[in-house]
Amino acid sequence: MDGVTMMENINISQQYDDRQYVDDDVHYAxxxxxxxxxxxxxxxxxxxxxxxxxxxxxxxxxxxxxxxxYSLQAPLF
Structure with a gap:
């Protein structure tokens, strides 16, 4: 892939917290x-x-x- 930077896939359940969220329907942080x-x-x-x-x-x-x-100002969702 010449000239294309590959973006990292971040698996939040494996990298961010030692609790596993794989089976959770919803997780928040x-x-x-x-x-x-x-x-x-x-x-x-x-x-x-x-x-x-x-x-x-x-x-x-x-x-x-x-x-x-995008440049966004709170409150926002």
């Missing part, structure tokens, strides 16, 4: 907890077999979905 583990500037990634929703009550976030860039 705070942004502060995720930032403490992964850092505040998360590298581009994807999740195989997971959907990720973000809910912010304060602050802002920069988000890239495919080739689209």
């Amino acid at each position: 705070t942004f502060s907890g995720l930032a403490a583990f992964f850092g505040r500037d998360m590298r581009p990634h994807w999740h195989d077999r997971f959907f990720q929703l973000h809910y912010l009550t304060s602050g802002k976030m920069e988000l890239q979905l495919d080739e689209h860039q």
Whole structure:
């Protein structure tokens, strides 16, 4: 794949927490907890077999979905 950067598949149940979420229908985590583990500037990634929703009550976030860039201000879902 010349000129294409491969994004990492992050399996949240294996990398973030030692509890296993594989059989859970829903899992949630705070942004502060995720930032403490992964850092505040998360590298581009994807999740195989997971959907990720973000809910912010304060602050802002920069988000890239495919080739689209978003600058978002809370509150947001």
